[in-house]
Amino acid sequence: MLLEVKDLNIEFHDHLIPETVVSDVDLTLSEGEILGLVGESGSGKSMTAHAIAGLLSRHDMKKTGEILFDGKNLLTCPREELRKIQGNDISVIFQEPMTSLNPVKKIGWQTGEALRLHTDLGPEEIKRKVLKMLELVELPDPELVYGQYPHELSGGMRQRVMIASAMICEPKILIADEPTTALDVTIQAQITALLKRFHETRHTAILFISHDLSLIRTLCERVIVMRQGRVVETGTAEEIFRQPKEDYTKLLIEAIPKCERGKSMREIL
Amino acid sequence: MKKRNYNLLLGGIITGIMMVLTLTGFFYTPFDPEKMDAANKLSGISLTHIMGCDNFGRDIFSRVLKGCGTTFTVACGTVLIGTVFGTLIGAFTGYFGGLVDEVLMRIMDALFAFPSLLLALVFVSLFGSGKYHVIIALGIAFVPSFSRIVRGEYMRCRELDYVKSARLSGASHLRIMFVHILPNIFTVLLSSVMIGFNNAVLAEAGLTYLGIGVRPPDASLGEMLSSAQTYLFSAPWYALCTGGTMILMILGFSLMSEGLKKS
C-alpha cells in the first residue's frame, strides 16, 4: 500500500458554527494505480486531496485521522519532512492552468524548481532534464517554450507545463485536481491521454479528482464517490458504473446526458 | 466560535466618545473657550480646568471641545467634496472610458501632481483663509485620489455580467452607474472615506500650523497644537491634551475602517 488515509476529518473553525467539510474518509492508493475521486461541488473531494498533498496548513481548521505515506503520518509530521515529500514523492496538478503557474517566471525555471529543491543537480543537468521533460509532455518546441512566460502559452500548453513540473522528480503519487475541467474537449482528451501514458510508462499512482463521471470511467481503475464530505460508495470502475449500489451514485450516473437517438430530453419531454 | 471584530468594536467606541464630545462642544463648554483669564495663565491640570489653561488663561478642555467641532467640520466638508466630485468623475471616466476618460484623468493627474498642501496654500493665498476656504481648498485637493479609486472600481464592474444584464433590461447608463454599480463599490468607498477623513484632519492641522488655516480666535485642534508648541516644556499638558485628542479621533476612524474592511 502506497498511501493510506484513515478516518480523515476536516473541520473549519472560521465561523460561528464549526463546519465539517470532510468526515470519516478512508481511502487507499496502491502503487501504480489510478484512483478516481468523484463528487459534486462541496463534496469534499478537493479538500481530501489537498490534505494528502499537505496543502492545508491554516490555523483555523481542525484535522484528525491519519494520512500514512512511507510510514509517516502526513497530518502530524514536522514541516521539514513534509517539504521533503511535497513535489518529490507527491505532486499536484491544479484545475486552473492560468493561475497555477507563476506569471513572472519563465517556464524553464518553474519546471526545474522541484529538481533544484530536492536534488543536488547542477544547473546544466537541470536544464537538460527540464528540456527532456518538456519534450515528454509533447510540447511542440521545448527549446522555445523553455524561455517563454506562462501568458505566451495556450491553456492546453500551460497544463502540459504543469504536468511536466509535477512529474519532473518522478513522484510516486500524482494528485490531479480537475486537471481538464477548464480545457476544451479536444485538449481535454489529449491531456487525459498524456496522464495515462505517464501512468503506463512510469507507473505513477494517480489520484484523479473530477466531477465528470464519463472522464473518470475512461481513466480510472477504482472509483470513490463522495458527497457532502463523506464517502458514499467505493468500488472498481466497472462495478460503480454497471451496478451502482447507492441511490446517489445512480443519480449521478443518470444525470450524464445521453446521446442516443430518441433518448434526448427534447424528445422525451 | 465567532471571532469578534475587535477593530470595529474598539474603533466604534472611541469614535462614539469623540462624537459625543464634539457634539457637546457645539452647544456647551464648561468655560467660554475665548474668555481670557490672566490669573490662570498656563495653569496646570486641576479639578476646575481638567486639561489646564493655555497662554491666555483660556480653559484648554473647552477649547478642545470647540476645536474638535471645527476640525470635524473641516474634515467632513473636505471628505464630502472629495467623495461627491471624486465619485462623479471616477464613475464617468471608469464607466465610459475612451476620450472622456483620457481628458478627465489627465486633469486629475495634473491636480494629483501638486502636493495637496501646496494646492491648498495657493488657493488660500488667492481667496483668503478661514474655515470654509480651507474646506474648499482641501476638498479640491482630495478629488483626484477619490476619483482614481472609484474609476478603478467602475472599470472592473463595467465588464461584469450583471452590468450586461442590466443593459439588456433597458437600464440607462446613469441608472446602471448609480443604481446598479454604486452600491457594489460602497465598501471600497467607505474605507477610503475613512482614510480620507484622517488625512483631512492632519491636513487641516498642517495648514493651520503654517498659519493659513483656521484663524484665531476660532479654535481648531491644529491651531491649538501650533500654539502649544511654544510651551512644550513649560506647559507640556497643553500639547499632550490637544495632540492626544487628535490621535484618538484618527485612531477611532482608522480602527473602524479596518474593521469594516474585515466585516
Place this chain on the structure above:
Amino acid sequence: MSMILEVSGLNAFYKVRAPGKRKKERHQILHDITFQMEEGEILGLVGESGCGKSTLARTILSMVRDHEGKIQCADAHPQMIFQDPYGSLNPSMKIGNILQEPLRNILKMPASRRQAEAAAMLEKVGLEEKYMDRYPSQLSGGQRQRVCIAASLMLHPGLLIADEPVSALDVTIQAQVLRLLLELKKEMGLSILFISHDLRVVYQLCDHVMIMKEGRIVEQGETDQVYFSPRHEYTRDLLSAAGISRTEEEEESGGRKCTIQQ
C-alpha cells in the same frame, strides 16, 4: 413558420493592440456567418473557447459595434443568460428588484403590477415568492441560474440567447435547469440560441446545431444528422473527443451506448 432571427454574411471585428505596437489593429473575429432560426426552435451553437461563439451572441444583441452584414431579429428586446450565475446577478440587489428592472425600464409598469409579475415569474422557474426579498449570495448556484432565467423572461422575449447556461453547475443541477429551459420554451413559445462547448448537453436540447471553428461555421444541420453522420472533419474530432463518435454500422445495429465509451 416565420423566422425569429436571420443572420447573413456577418463579419465582426475587435480592435486589439498587437504586442510591441502602439496602434490597435482591427482583428476579424467572425467570418461570413449565415444562419436562420425559426420561431420556437432551439438552435445549438457549439465550439471551443475563443472560436467566437460569445462574440456572435454579443453581436446579435448589438453589443459589438464594429460589424458588417445583416442581422434581422423579429424580437425588439432579445435577452441573454450568462454562464456564471455568480457574476450575472447584482450582489447588492434583491432578487425581486432584479426581476422588476426590465418592467420598470422598458415597460414603465407601476410598482404594484411589477411586484405581482415578478412573483409569478419566480414561481414559473420553480422558486417560491419568499425569494423576492433575498440577496443573490443567499442562493445556491442552481437557484441563481433559475433567477437569471426568470429575469431574462420578464419581457416575454421571442428570442433568448443562453451562453453556456449550465456549464458552471453540478451535473444533477444541470439536468434540472435544462429541463426547466425546455418546459419554458414549450410554455412561452421561446426560441433559444443555446451556446455551449458541451456536445452532450447540446444534444439534449437543440433541434438544430451549428459547429463553429475560428470564427466560421463549419457545419450546420439537424441535431441527429450532425451527431450521427458528421460531414466535417472538425465535427468528427469534437465528437470523438467527447466520446460520442460512432459509426453508421453501430447506429444501424442499435449499437452500444455511446454515452460513456472508451
